[in-house]
Structures are given as C-alpha cells and as structure tokens.
Amino acid sequence: MYDNEYFVVDLGNCTTTGEIINNLSLALETLNHTGKSIVLKLNDNYLNQSQLLSIQSLITSYGCSLDTIETTNPETIAIVENMNIFVQKPIEKRVADKYDTQEEINSFQPFSMPKAEEKKDIIALKDVNNLHFEADLDALKRQQESIDISSDLKEAGINPKEDFHTIDYQVSSQYTRPQEVLNEADNFSKSDTAVFVQQNMSKAATMELEKEFENAEKNSIGVYKKAYDENNFQEDSWEEVDFYETATTSPVISDSKSTTYVNQTLRSGQILESEGNVVIIGDCHPGSEIRAIGDITVWGVLSGIAHAGMSGNTNAKIRALKMNAVQLRIGSCYSRRPDGTNIPYILRSSIFTPEEARVVDGEIMLFKINQN
Amino acid sequence: MAGSVIVITSGKGGVGKTTTSANIGTALANLGNKVVLIDTDIGLRNLDLLLGLENRIVYTIVDVVEERCKLKQALVKDKKNPNLCLLAAAQTRDKSAVDSDQLKNICEQLKEEFDYVLVDCPAGIEQGFQNAVAGANEAIVVTTPEMSAIRDADRIIGLLESKEGVERYRLLVNRVRPKLIKSNDMMGVDDVVEILSCDLIGVIPEDMNIITSTNKGEPVVNDEKSLAGAAYINVARRITGEEVPLLDIDVPTTLMEKIKKFFSKKAQG
Numbered sequence: 346m347y348d349n350e351y352f353v354v355d356l357g358n359c360t361t362t363g364e365i366i367n368n369l370s371l372a373l374e375t376l377n378h379t380g381k382s383i384v385l386k387l388n389d390n391y392l393n394q395s396q397l398l399s400i401q402s403l404i405t406s407y408g409c410s411l412d413t414i415e416t417t418n419p420e421t422i423a424i425v426e427n428m429n430i431f432v433q434k435p436i437e438k439r440v441a442d443k444y445d446t447q448e449e450i451n452s453f454q455p456f457s458m459p460k461a462e463e464k465k466d467i468i469a470l471k472d473v474n475n476l477h478f479e480a481d482l483d484a485l486k487r488q489q490e491s492i493d494i495s496s497d498l499k500e501a502g503i504n505p506k507e508d509f510h511t512i513d514y515q516v517s518s519q520y521t522r523p524q525e526v527l528n529e530a531d532n533f534s535k536s537d538t539a540v541f542v543q544q545n546m547s548k549a550a551t552m553e554l555e556k557e558f559e560n561a562e563k564n565s566i567g568v569y570k571k572a573y574d575e576n577n578f579q580e581d582s583w584e585e586v587d588f589y590e591t592a593t594t595s596p597v598i599s600d601s602k603s604t605t606y607v608n609q610t611l612r613s614g615q616i617l618e619s620e621g622n623v624v625i626i627g628d629c630h631p632g633s634e635i636r637a638i639g640d641i642t643v644w645g646v647l648s649g650i651a652h653a654g655m656s657g658n659t660n661a662k663i664r665a666l667k668m669n670a671v672q673l674r675i676g677s678c679y680s681r682r683p684d685g686t687n688i689p690y691i692l693r694s695s696i697f698t699p700e701e702a703r704v705v706d707g708e709i710m711l712f713k714i715n716q717n
Numbered sequence: 718m719a720g721s722v723i724v725i726t727s728g729k730g731g732v733g734k735t736t737t738s739a740n741i742g743t744a745l746a747n748l749g750n751k752v753v754l755i756d757t758d759i760g761l762r763n764l765d766l767l768l769g770l771e772n773r774i775v776y777t778i779v780d781v782v783e784e785r786c787k788l789k790q791a792l793v794k795d796k797k798n799p800n801l802c803l804l805a806a807a808q809t810r811d812k813s814a815v816d817s818d819q820l821k822n823i824c825e826q827l828k829e830e831f832d833y834v835l836v837d838c839p840a841g842i843e844q845g846f847q848n849a850v851a852g853a854n855e856a857i858v859v860t861t862p863e864m865s866a867i868r869d870a871d872r873i874i875g876l877l878e879s880k881e882g883v884e885r886y887r888l889l890v891n892r893v894r895p896k897l898i899k900s901n902d903m904m905g906v907d908d909v910v911e912i913l914s915c916d917l918i919g920v921i922p923e924d925m926n927i928i929t930s931t932n933k934g935e936p937v938v939n940d941e942k943s944l945a946g947a948a949y950i951n952v953a954r955r956i957t958g959e960e961v962p963l964l965d966i967d968v969p970t971t972l973m974e975k976i977k978k979f980f981s982k983k984a985q986g
Contacts, residue, residue, distance in 0.1 A: 681772040
C-alpha cells in the first residue's frame, strides 16, 4: 500500500505559474516517486482552476496522485476545495524545520479528514440513540424544577433578580437595525455595544462597488474546518495531560452581563437575540438565527446561523452537541459550512460529537470541547 | 441592449415554480447567457436550496431594499456556472418587507447587466405576486394538468393581462404523465392549452430525478439522463428565440406499440 507515502514538493518560493510547473516537473523527474501521494506547498501563490487541473494531470502523468495542497491564498483554497483536493494551511515553521532529511519528509503524514464511508457505522447506532436526546431533556427539565436556588441565595444575601437576572429575549420575525447608527458609524463609542455592532456591519456595507457587474462579487466567506484529527486525537491527549498542573488552575468565569436560557426548538425564520450569553436546550433548525453579544451554547443540533460576539468580540465561542451550522459568525469573522457536508435528517440526533468554534488567526475553526 | 425580465408564476402552490426557475435559469446560463434569479418568496425561501447555495447567503433582497448593502454584494454566484447569480429572499421577514416599486427598481438595475432576469413568484395573488410581477415584461405561467391548477392559472392569466408591463405570457405544463393521458385518467396537454387559450412554451414530464436533485441541491438540467432536464433545456432554448419541437415524452407501453411507433417514425422521416 502506498496510501501512507507522501512526497512534499515545496513551491513556496516560485512567483510565476511557469516557474511552478517547471520546478514541479523537475522534482518529479529527478526523483522517482511513482505511486506516491504528492503534497504541494504553494504559500500565497494564486492558481486558477485550469492551472490546478493541468498541475493535477501533470502529476498523474508521472504515476503519482495529488493529495494535499498547502496554501494561504483564500481564492486558491476555494478552488482547490471545489476540486475535492484536501487543503491544509502550512504547518508551523518550527515543525517544518524538523524535516531536513529525505526520510523524514517521506514519513510526513498530513492529517486527513475521516472519509464518508468510515462514518457508516453510525447508522447502526441509530436505534439505540434516537431516544437519547429527548430523555436527557426531560431529566433536565425535572432537575430545573426541583432546584429552587432563590431561597438559598436570599440567605446568602444575594438578590436573585439583580445578580442572576435572565434577560428578556425575543423570538421575533421582525428585526430592524437602528438606522441613525448606520449613518453615524464614524462617531461610534466603544462603550456602546450596539453601536459597535453597527460599525462592523456598515464597514462591509460601504465596501467599494465596482462598476462592472461582470465580476459579480466572489463569495468572500471562508469555510470553517475541523482543527483536529478525529482518529488520532484521543491517543495523543493521554500522554500530554499533566494532572497536577490542571488541578491547580482556577475555572474561567465569563464576565458577560447575563445568560439567556431558552428551552425550545428554534425553527426556520425565528431569530433569537441576546445581550449576553445564550444557552439553548433544543435544536436550531436551518433558517433560524441566533445573535448574541456573548457566547452561544446549543444543547442539541445547531443547523442554522449562529453569530456570537456581535459586538466585534472575536474571543466569543459557539458550542454545540452537533455542529451542522449553515454559517458560523464570530465577531466580524464569517464562515460557511463546507459544501457537501450537510448531515442528512436521519443521522442528526443519532450521535453527538460536541464541538466548539473559535477564531484562530482570523479563521473560524472547530475544536473538540476543552481542546487547546 | 437591456435584458428581459421573466416572472415565473402559477397561482397555485406546489406545481413547480421554484424547480422551473432553478432549471430554466441554469439551462439559460449553460447556453452562455448571463442570468440572475430573484427569489421573491420572502419568509419561505427555497430557491437557494435547489441551487445548493444555502450556505453562501449573507445579504438578502431585504438588505438591498433597506440599503444595508449594495445590490452587487447580495448576488450569490453559482458554484458551477459563473454566468448564474442568485438574489436570495430573507427567511426571517415576510412579504410586506418589500414593495412593488422597490422590486421594479431592482429588476431595472439588473436588466442592464444581465441577459435574463428570472423572478420566482410566490404562490397566491397577494402582495408577493404583485411585487414579483411589477418589473416583469414577460411571464411564464406554470400549471399541471389538474382542474385546480388550471383554474388558478386562468385567474393568473387574467391578472397578467390587466398588468401594463407584461407584454407576453406563455404556458408551461408541468408534471405530465403520458401513461395516464393515454388511459384517459389525466387531461392532455392539448386540452389544457385549449382551456386556457394561451401559447405553449413547453411540456415537462413527471420525473423521479427532480426529487433527488432537489435534495442534492443540483438542478436536474445538469443531469444528462433526465427527461425532465432535457425538456427544461428545450424551454430555455425557446426563451432565447430558437424554434425547438416539443420533446417526445410519449412512452410506448406494449411491445406491439413500440414496433408500431418505430415504423410510423420511419414512414414520417
């Protein structure tokens, strides 16, 4: 099997397409790597689809296959993804420096997303887990009813209405942004969060309009990706954890004003807005939208649009038991679901893989909960 | 030369307006025209789903109307064909968010840049219909060979005739089942045309592929094997002014009929 044999070709220093193709064919000719998977490093070079296709056919003509492309250019990323080639951001320099000798380069294995076929055994679990979610919900409801913390709090001298205030949320079909703020975007003050939101939005709105419709704007939304390898993650983490150190660290407490609890399913067309954090116990169907100044946590399947940190806070997070969101927005970062990864209805509630979306280097990435 | 604005309407729901819009739009774009699709079904949008562009929508027609973004920013480019663009409807609002003049204005702006502006009309004859028809200079009335759909189509044609801007309207008969027509269980296409006394632009057979293509988010015209796809491509060619004969959707049932048909074709041609 040559599935695990990779050959890295670094074309990061090339500036023109001709140079790229020259160097690539030189590399393929001088070193006999028939049957290997090629990993191309393209730093910031922009290549269009036909150029990429010709590179692909060049590689196949040498008996190799183009497996992964490493690039930072967002346009190239978009094209490469359409061609079903795996894309990876360049690995950090210190890791790259490790690979000096040929043997090490040959042993380099970029992580790969689990293939669709591998997920098939999920279906077998369907019957067992179908009731799982609802049963949990009921238990949670009962738990909520049984615990009445207000009397305990009064004894402790805390007024529950002030300190544990649940703000009013509105699931409305009519949402209007303050118009005067849009016009006076320049005079915004940082203390007023609502104005800050508007600042970010009006920036996008007043982008330069080209006269020609011919290049109708390419969709500039990036794609969100998983930051971890589902297969290798668990094995590695056991070795790394230092139990003594983790025990002494104090828990991080969010300093947001308030948290909204919603105990219902959000359906298409419904908008949930909050000035603090949001916790939804239920699913968020496609077409629904959650907007919060703070974090968003969905105890269920998130399939709609979620916008956390609307005040421009890119440290906000979105968590869900199952992440299937059409779009994730954190602060001013927008990202869309990768094409063809929509989870069919039957599988939705069958198995949960809790994930957390964070902004890393201006891009939204999915992490496992508590993964650093 | 300004392009033409074509509204796709039916009156009755569920006859295939949105499917027709998506397919004719894609077919016209594949023929080399610049096409923009406008979804005016605010609050119940589906056109984005049929084209598989659901996850790319940031701004909608309501954002354009309320001047939160430029018209160009709201146009979502198709994944495969760069000639095809979509102006999506908002899901979180209702039909009253847009009025006729605003939509007419949008149509006029888009007309300058695109060869064809296809407006997907919502069901019914209320505000949504009035909006969709406002900017149109041509209409395609979609119907199925059923009395209820035909009656609604008749009402729509009456309303279109009273509109000033609409110069021409043509009929598209959807979901035709040749087998049922043969056994006299379904109205024939000729009967439908006779009842409505209207020009015919095309006949689309019932096709299983439509369902799978809707779920996949890919219009059926991209599927070469599909009969409905071929019929939609013919409709698109007729829109461009080409003269295309009606697609032969007649399915011979018995062996004897097949042989008969084979020879009758030979004799004709």
